[in-house]
Amino acid sequence: MRDLTPAARAASLGRPSLGSPRRAAPAALHRLLLAWYRRNSRALPWRGTRDPYRIWVSEAMLQQTRVATARSYYKAFLTRFPTLAALARARPDDVLAAWSGLGYYRRARHLHEAARIVMRDHHGRVPDDPVTFGALPGVGRYTTGAVLSLAFDRPLAVLDGNVARVLSRLYALPAAVREPRGARALWGVADSLVPRQGAGEWNQALMELGATVCAPRTPRCNDCPLRTLCRARATNRVSAFPPAAPRRAPVAMRRAVALIGRNGRVLMARREGALLDGMWEPPGVDLRAGASPRAQLEAGLRALGVQAEIAPLRQSVRHVITHRAITVSLWRGAPRATVPRSARLRWVDPAHAVVPLTALARRLCSG
Secondary structure: OOOOOHHHHHHHOOOOOOOOOOOOOHHHHHHHHHHHHHHHOOOOOOOOOOOHHHHHHHHHHHOOOOHHHHHHHHHHHHHHOOOHHHHHHOOHHHHHHHHOOOOOOHHHHHHHHHHHHHHHHOOOOOOOOHHHHHOOOOOOHHHHHHHHHHHHOOOOOOOOHHHHHHHHHHOOOOOOOOOHHHHHHHHHHHHHHOOOOOHHHHHHHHHHHHHHOOOOOOOOHHHOOOHHHOHHHHOOOHHHOOOOOOOOOOEEEEEEEEEEEEOOEEEEEEOOOOOOOOOEEOOEEEOOOOOOHHHHHHHHHHHOOOOEEEEEEEEEEEEEEOOEEEEEEEEEEEEOOOOOOEOOEEEEOHHHOOOOEOHHHHHHHHO
16 A cells, blocks of 8 residues: 555545545535525524625624624624724724623724724725735634625635534545644635635535534534535544544633622723723732732732722632633722722723623623
8 A cells, every 4th residue: 555645545444534535516515505505594684785894793793602692792783883984983992892791802803993994094995805805903714705705705715613514524524623734624625615606605505504404513414405425424424523623721810809889880990901901890810829819909909099998708700711711709899998080990880881891790790
């Protein structure tokens, strides 16, 4: 077997090759999948529009967010910012407030910044050129393909987790989208399948199949329109594809937070730094090992100009942000003096917050 190519050698041993999987004819895939999609696609609020702004908002929200969650935020966000111009005119805090609860707030900041650039540099028209659009803040290869194929029928591929899973199983391709080599292989397959016309519908059909049928743990193979063409199903190895990619190990952190109330309102502090910059939550500090939590929290309050009596509550909460697993100890506080007016401090009614609250703030104030 030493004279065989790597692809041929893998095939002769019954193993899939990363380099050149057996491929069903694109025309057959298009016919089967599009017929299925037209019968079975879900009615989602961002479908049925060619407005690039609305499609862009939906794609930004759907990154790292479940469809059920994004649906309600999408409608509320567009009610508040119905056009690209309205979003570009908005204050950053207002945009973050409309995004509050969705998480991954960099998406909102990038969308807002990009809207301002489009209004300033492109006469308010979303560019339909992939290079120009892809240069906007927060716009990568996936977003470029999704927005431009759906809005302008540009023949561009998309590759998210759902599409990657469908393609990996369809071709028994041992490629994980989280790994650079696997992503390159999967993008190559995705690019090869995009039709010259109707790319947007094709991309939506692939994503829909992965979201509703070709599920990660319990795929409904008998309901799949591509089941007769699926290499993983033919070899009874659906669960082997895509291969599991190593995940980043969680980082354990400890934080102390002071719940200081007055007349039904809670004192909130504006966070600064790379994590949750511009968001609001009860004042707190990340705890260092070996030092008193009380002393660290009191020092953090003094740095904000807050004089308060604090006492520990006999409870803590676990909170996760991306790869950070945070144990939050809670302290009840009462101001000893008037809290100074500051751009970083505000008394907030949690039920009618006018500033963007972190998920932790919402959680603490709802209980």
